[in-house]
Amino acid sequence: MNVRRLIPTTAVAGAVALGLVTLSACGGSSDAADKGGNGNDGKLDVVASFYPMQFLAEQIGGKHVTVNTLTKPGVEPHDLELKPKQIGELGEADVILYLKGIQPAVDEAIAQSNAGTTIDATTLTKLEEHGTEVGHDHGAEHGSEEAGHEEHAGEGEAGADPHIWLDPVKYGEVAQGVGAAFEKADPAHAATYKANTQALMTKLAALNSEFQTGLKNTSTKTFITTHSAFGYLAERYGLEQEGISGMDPESEPSPARIKELQDIAKKDKVTTVFFETLASDKTAKTLASDTGLKTDVLDPLEGITDRSKGDDYIEVMQSNLAALKKALGAK
Missing domain, CATH: 3.40.50.1980 (Nitrogenase molybdenum iron protein domain)
Incomplete structure (x- = not known):
């Protein structure tokens, strides 16, 4: 954790x-x-x-x-x-x-x-401190990868997550x-x-309540996203966020981090790489292409635009829930 x-x-x-x-x-x-x-x-x-x-x-x-x-x-x-x-x-x-x-x-x-x-x-x-990875139990599933997580932890810009x-x-x-x-x-x-x-x-x-019910039973708990903005959401609903970049949506990941994400995607049966509407989707699409994954939008709700999947906070959060349920294989 x-x-x-x-x-x-x-x-x-x-x-x-x-x-x-x-x-x-x-x-x-x-x-x-x-x-x-x-x-x-x-x-x-x-x-x-x-x-x-x-x-x-x-x-x-x-x-x-x-x-x-x-x-x-x-x-x-x-x-x-x-x-x-x-x-x-x-x-x-x-x-x-x-x-x-x-x-x-x-x-x-x-x-x-x-x-x-x-x-x-x-x-x-x-407030809590979050880096690129946020979850409840990586150790049991990833075992020997722990050293890798620690080695690249600095890339996650760990600190007080706003x-x-x-x-x-x-x-x-x-x-x-x-x-x-x-x-x-x-x-x-x-x-x-x-x-x-x-x-x-x-x-x-x-x-x-909608999130608790919708994400209670899923095929996987891990989701990959470009912007490490969903740490609190992951903690609340028992999920594992793997961010390509840290808190800054425009920062570039290292080759080592990309390789780590490819391994995690395979082990955790990840289906989707999420990107957002207000930042570049280039890295997400490249990672998805290299690993045979799908892409979708997970909106950090930093602004409402014509591209937003909803007219206000509640509607966009419900859209995020639908995207997570689909990507995680909700039952």
Whole structure:
């Protein structure tokens, strides 16, 4: 198992409380409250860093918020460079909702902004360290390959994995923290934010149940993907993620890593190599061709575009589930 927990398991309430402490330390949530959540249209002005944060803000805020997103559809979030106008918007926002560690330019700009409330989603749940490989038990199946895994572990860029939104349970923990922060920033509409948060939690619980049921019995537990974004999903549902590259979807694997993946695909009866919509599929298709495997899309949900298999987070996650069930031979 190639996962090392960074933060001990705690109750969701504790995570939310930690997040609220962070809010106060990041500029004080009272500024937005003093405005009464009132921009020119009387709504809470929220700036979201990229789509997973946008979805939370829209679902929880509803009609009482105006949401602007720094990362436009089709832009690879990791490579985002902010324009001066966007940096200016950060300073004028009532609330900034972001996920520290995934967009360096955003992290830097937020640190220098004077926003009323700054919500870092990573403070609202537990982070884990993931490299290229994430799974429950490689040792029994791969035996002598363990030395190879260790030798190439550096290629996986092991570290705190920010892709928490791809686990519906962790995403729900973040949602609860965001809801509590919205209530504090705009007390006049606290009841609505609370109700909207609960409605979203119900949707996420149903999604989690779909994944649990759909992936309970499969012919294989291993899937190969270009972007090592699905570590939390793999951990949640008892799967094994083998990433071609690390956390950076554009990084190139070494010949040794490609050979290792070919061996894993054969031993674990892997059928499919997954790629994503916002990054190059060249490496995935080359590996699939060399090993006689199929290719398909597993969407890391960093943005919704015309190519996305769904109109929102829930729909695209359901599409991901369907792709995994097919690739893993769900029974």
